[in-house]
Amino acid sequence: MMDSQWHIYQVFEQERADLPHRNAGSVHAPDAEMAMENARDVFARRPNCTSMWVVPERAIFPKTVQELQTAPLARADSPSARVDLQSTPLARADSPSARVDPSPARVDLQSTPSTPETYLVFQKQGQTARETFVAHVGDVSASSPHHALSLALEKFSGKNVFVWWIVPERAIIKSESTDAPSMFDPAHTKKYRNHLSYPVEPIMRQLKSAREILENDGGQMTGDE
Amino acid sequence: MNTNALSAKLLSLANDSFLLGHRNSEWAGHAPILEEDIAFANLALDELGHAQLWYGLHQELTGAEIDRVIYFRDAAEWRNTQFVELPKGDWAFSMTRQYLFDGYENVLLAQLVNSSDARVAEIAAKIRSEEIYHLRHTSNWVKRLGLGTEESHARMQRALDELWGYALQLFVPLEDEAGLIAENVLPDLKILREEWQDKTVAHFLASGLIVPETLTPVVTSRAQHAEHLAKLLNDMQQVARLENFGVEW
Numbered sequence: 327m328m329d330s331q332w333h334i335y336q337v338f339e340q341e342r343a344d345l346p347h348r349n350a351g352s353v354h355a356p357d358a359e360m361a362m363e364n365a366r367d368v369f370a371r372r373p374n375c376t377s378m379w380v381v382p383e384r385a386i387f388p389k390t391v392q393e394l395q396t397a398p399l400a401r402a403d404s405p406s407a408r409v410d411l412q413s414t415p416l417a418r419a420d421s422p423s424a425r426v427d428p429s430p431a432r433v434d435l436q437s438t439p440s441t442p443e444t445y446l447v448f449q450k451q452g453q454t455a456r457e458t459f460v461a462h463v464g465d466v467s468a469s470s471p472h473h474a475l476s477l478a479l480e481k482f483s484g485k486n487v488f489v490w491w492i493v494p495e496r497a498i499i500k501s502e503s504t505d506a507p508s509m510f511d512p513a514h515t516k517k518y519r520n521h522l523s524y525p526v527e528p529i530m531r532q533l534k535s536a537r538e539i540l541e542n543d544g545g546q547m548t549g550d551e
Numbered sequence: 552m553n554t555n556a557l558s559a560k561l562l563s564l565a566n567d568s569f570l571l572g573h574r575n576s577e578w579a580g581h582a583p584i585l586e587e588d589i590a591f592a593n594l595a596l597d598e599l600g601h602a603q604l605w606y607g608l609h610q611e612l613t614g615a616e617i618d619r620v621i622y623f624r625d626a627a628e629w630r631n632t633q634f635v636e637l638p639k640g641d642w643a644f645s646m647t648r649q650y651l652f653d654g655y656e657n658v659l660l661a662q663l664v665n666s667s668d669a670r671v672a673e674i675a676a677k678i679r680s681e682e683i684y685h686l687r688h689t690s691n692w693v694k695r696l697g698l699g700t701e702e703s704h705a706r707m708q709r710a711l712d713e714l715w716g717y718a719l720q721l722f723v724p725l726e727d728e729a730g731l732i733a734e735n736v737l738p739d740l741k742i743l744r745e746e747w748q749d750k751t752v753a754h755f756l757a758s759g760l761i762v763p764e765t766l767t768p769v770v771t772s773r774a775q776h777a778e779h780l781a782k783l784l785n786d787m788q789q790v791a792r793l794e795n796f797g798v799e800w
Contacts (some may be wrong), residue, residue: 354586355586360691360695367593512681
């Protein structure tokens with residue numbers, strides 16, 4: 327039976343050109359193109375988004391520090407430690423979206439490259455509010471996600487790290503800089519999207535006091551409470 | 552320039568965007584999936600925002616306050632197309648309507664940004680950047696539903712069959728529009744319709760959907776409304792029209 331649930335994509339948002347992309351949350355989508363649009367609509371409604379990435383969740387190789395402590399990487403070179411790229415949504419042929427034109431971001435994740443490729447390294451560096459995001463810290467060139475993590479452990483271990491995410495660059499769907507004017511910029515001026523621009527609370531208070539005055543005067547206020 | 556003619560045009564633009572946004576807001580909390588619930592509500596809010604811009608200039612020209620125009624006018628005074636007042640129908644219907652409207656707005660705004668009236672051009676430029684995204688989003692949905700399952704395809708074809716004749720009303724000029732076209736305030740809707748038709752027919756075809764052959768709008772006068780509008784206005788206006796609340800809206 328075909329799974330009726332859409333695939334999960336992790337969303338990375340960049341607030342300013344000089345800041346790293348960091349994980350904003352996830353969206354469901356039938357394919358990469360719609361994942362990018364859903365990500366935009368769910369996460370870029372408020373200002374300060376300059377660029378967005380979406381990644382099929384299955385393409386992410388995640389490790390927590392606890393996992394690395396209990397199963398050190400040297401012994402983790404088993405099939406289960408490899409990222410499951412075979413069932414990644416981008417390569418699904420049985421979904422309705424596969425009949426749609428291939429999106430520009432369509433990539434073949436089924437082939438396991440023997441030659442090194444670029445992996446992006448993400449870390450969660452703390453537990454306080456500013457640090458709870460899994461953020462992009464740099465790149466390595468490696469022949470597998472596992473290899474990439476071992477390189478990342480050497481290269482990016484300076485700080486306190488709670489979580490590692492390793493993502494092959496070819497699995498990342500990136501917004502184009504030309505998308506910004508229609509995708510991200512309009513949010514800057516959208517006061518009506520901010521709940522603070524609707525004076526609902528003062529109006530409700532006015533209504534309540536108007537009602538009380540009328541009731542005390544034996545007025546003709548009727549209606550449901 | 553004929554200010555009355557421009558005011559009438561602004562009111563019709565504002566009424567269309569406003570009512571479509573209002574109709575689509577009925578999906579809030581009911582869309583087929585959470586992400587699209589948010590996305591579609593975003594589009595609806597955008598349409599309300601665009602209406603606000605047109606109403607704003609309309610107010611500048613006529614002195615008619617936005618809230619009075621929206622909440623205290625009966626159906627007979629509205630100048631929207633019947634296209635936007637039709638009930639929301641199923642998801643295919645609402646999505647097809649939004650797509651057709653986005654297509655219309657994109658060809659219209661691409662010309663309005665060059666309007667000889669600087670105020671119109673400025674508003675058009677603001678709206679246009681968002682409408683480019685609207686069209687991208689709804690085009691993608693039309694394609695996926697058109698090429699999706701047997702059921703989604705059938706629902707899309709039914710929606711298109713029903714909506715097409717109503718959509719054509721968007722391209723019926725107002726009575727005094729010719730003067731504004733001559734002064735380059737407005738583009739000629741006849742030319743826009745050809746462009747819109749070429750683009751939408753091609754996209755529907757690529758989505759496995761056939762556009763009906765009819766070339767005649769179901770209705771041409773914006774003063775003529777179906778019973779849907781009165782019902783919608785009754786829901787929307789009743790709180791604002793309640794008396795004795797002592798509230799400034």
